Amino acid sequence: MKTIDDLQVAGRRVFVRADLNVPLADGTITDDGRIRAAVPTIEKLAAAGARVVVASHLGRPKGAPDPQYSLAPVAERLGELLGRPVAFAADTVGESARATVEGLADGEVALLENLRFNAGETSKDDAERGAFADRLAGLAEVYVGDGFGAVHRKHASVYDLPARLPRAAGGLIATEVGVLEQLTENVSRPYAVVLGGAKVSDKLGVIDHLLARADRILIGGGMAYTFLKAQGHEVGDSLLQEDQVPAVREYLRRAAELGVEFVLPVDVVAAEEFPDLKTKAPADPAVLSADAIPAGRQGLDIGPETGALYAAKLADAATVFWNGPMGVFEHPDFASGTRAVARALADSPAFTVVGGGDSAAAVRTLGFEESAFGHISTGGGASLEYLEGKTLPGLAALED
């Protein structure tokens, strides 16, 4: 894989595929970690005289423009962090993009509108993705892949575009891969993995692989309810991946056979409704036993007993990988479980890696110092798939 130093960038239009998928509340960025992580590569290219064309996705719009997922606030924040204006194109491959890119002088930076406003970006059809990648390729002469959080996606800007241009990996990808390599080779034991979050269907599959690697797997967040269901408990209105229940039952069986310890919630914090994350109005939370979530209630955090149990299970680990918040940490009534796990990792002498846009945002917004963790990765799903040993489309595409 080439690096930026191997490329001729001075005076050339360089397409930087970043992951600027930051959490937003009412158009305000609530955590700018991914933007800050993208800055060094952009600065390096600009300092070398490149005309830097940055592109990213934000959220999961449905292949058409949707104002709530506009990257406009990100362009503003990126400009503040770079200390210079960032030209913002109101579309991705249209007139505005073309004019914005043509207007760049050497060392200047532009950001295109959300890649996922175009159906071709995420299409499963190779020709449709390829056609969109052709249009993206028309905007630049060189490609730099640096959106580590999205390298597990076979998307046009991640996978198809680099095949069309001279290409290299940016500094963020190099750093992230370097740290994750330490978790695949000679990992210090006990090795504990904590999984939570909301992208349950994406992430359940990695457990298969983790069973062969980890000594202990702790489950929280929206992930937990499919496990509780597989154990025969009712989960009320909690997030549930019903079709995965048989697979999860099989994971539990194999874990017992292999001597891998699965730790599941013993209590949860539940409410009747999903809380309002904008107003953060009190949500009437109730602590319930994990085997007694009634209809009409949904589990939105691990309970206090579970928080203490997970902290104890992490205390003697030598290596910990954590992806996915333990609850809806964005609301104060459901943040305690995530705080308990973050505290356990921050206090631990183990090599700790926190991965994922929301997990990284959670540790920062809950007030933890980044330096308390071994590494905070910008990618959750990407890290998990890397640890799984999968070929990641966005990394494979950067190879010569």
Ligand SMILES: Nc1ncnc2c1ncn2[C@@H]1O[C@H](COP(=O)(O)OP(=O)(O)O)[C@@H](O)[C@H]1O
């Ligand atoms: N029990 C739960 N029910 C619904 N959503 C949850 C639950 N626990 C956590 N979440 C949500 O999961 C989201 C993060 O999930 P995910 O995107 O998978 O993590 P990451 O970005 O770190 O990989 C957060 O926005 C959080 O509110």
Ligand SMILES: O=C(OP(=O)(O)O)[C@H](O)COP(=O)(O)O
């Ligand atoms: O937030 C992301 O992944 P993560 O939640 O696994 O860290 C990436 O930006 C990828 O986004 P996607 O899962 O909508 O493809």
